[in-house]
Amino acid sequence: MDVTVLIVKGIIILVIFGITLLIATYSTYAERKVAAFLQDRIGPNRAGPWGLLQPIADAGKMFFKEDFIPSQASKWLFILGPCLAMLTALMSSAVIPFGDSIRFAWNKVNYDVAVQGIEINIGVLYIFGVVSLGVYGVMVGGWASNNKFSLLGAIRAASQNISYEIALGLSLIAILMMTGSLSVRSIVNEQASFFEWNIFTQPLGFIIFLTCSFAECNRTPFDLPECETELVGGYHTEYSSMKLGFYLFAEYINMFVSSAFISALYFGGFHYPFMNEVSGLLEKSLGVVAGHNVATALTVVVFFAKIFFFIFFFMWVRWTLPRFRYDQLMNLGWKTFIPLAILNVVVTGAGLLYNFKYSSWLIAIVMIVLAVTSIARTPKREPIPQKI
């Protein structure tokens, strides 16, 4: 029996691994298509139908390029950098609950295996541990290149990641207080009914988390570590061939994983409205085992739909907003998000004392009122008369 559970778990882990890589691969294609759409172009359309083979062609190109290691670079660390970036990016998908559970019958007993790599009771802390390690790939690679621009890029990336990690953690603490558990699956299960999704109970925490995850993924408007105008190529200036490919690929994996976490923590994970009714109907019509598995497949589909929406959102923002200046980025992180996140924790805690879950809206409403009044109080600029 244990062996069967192990085999099912092993298959799930392999499938998650494969899907992560597949989605990261096609994110590069999607990014170019979305960019083309937003800029009124066509985008890649030569390799295969609709350019669908473009990522594979890109990967082939990457592999066949010359793998160059600068002579003054520290060789092993130069190789270790992209490996670390890839490793930490792939590790974090282990604790995401992708769906309900797979049921199979064994000796007339039904066993449920959760669609999740591993279920540990410190899931959220595990994510933090892996996220905080992500910066090593960038730092080690940047330093080992023995190039000033790489080093500056690496140091920017490190300070940005450290700064935004704090606000990221603090915004999550409000959710942990409401759930009373560190396990991602129990956080997801807490959001079973639609109006208890954390986006409705924690709107401010969601905005902070979303922005911080942009910063953690080094995506525009926070892509200062690879700011071309100031730093040539940032921390991967000296990299070529598939080592560069790994760095770029790790960014897309990070994007996928953070989209998954945003949907799991704030958008109900694999839950959708009327989920219990649907699964009840399915189990009645298809039998307990098959019906349950079909219902699980539905939850997985719903979860991936949410993930794809957020991946699209990441790209949408990238091609819409310009980059911040570095001091603006630091001010936003330390002087705006961290105090706001602490305030959010305090207000949520006060609300929970009286069993009121939606107290975070108080801050949101006050902020909206302040913003509206400050806009209303700014003196209107006289329209410049048009000379004819």
Next chain:
Amino acid sequence: MTETLNFFKTLTGTGYLFLGLTTVTLFCAIGVVTARNPIYSVLALIATFFCLSGHYILLNAQFLAAVNIIVYAGAIMVLFLFTIMFLNLRKEDEESKTNLTKMASVVVGGLLMVMLITIFRAKSAQVPTVSPNSPFDSRTGLVEQLGNLLYSDYILPFELASVLFLVAMVGAVMLGKREAGDRHF
């Protein structure tokens, strides 16, 4: 020889894990001291922290393992690496290894060793015994238990430690603050 073989035969899977982890830990820790380049030294220290987290997991202390990684490997060592990277931009300086520093390090190391031996001898006199009346609790070391203990039995030391951190933070901000008239860089 046969004794060692028998010892290895009696070990369980956990025992082998422990032995392997301990070997790796020791090698990494030696690497911290012997590495010529400070960057390699820091990386070896990070590896040591990972092995220590492995030991915590073997002791069923998942929370401690995760926090060890987050705080030490994820935050403190990043700052170390940061500083060393900036230092390393200049030429290698060997001037810090004068005779005086060597003497001082020998004295400090010797004192630490004496202290460790004393503690070890005092502790080994009273080996904790597992009584069969108190069964093994698989929840020991998990977050809930730890939180309950910290906020009930150990509330005073816990709060004092957090005040200490706050004081250190305020002090760091005060030291790092730019005074009026200072140069920007």
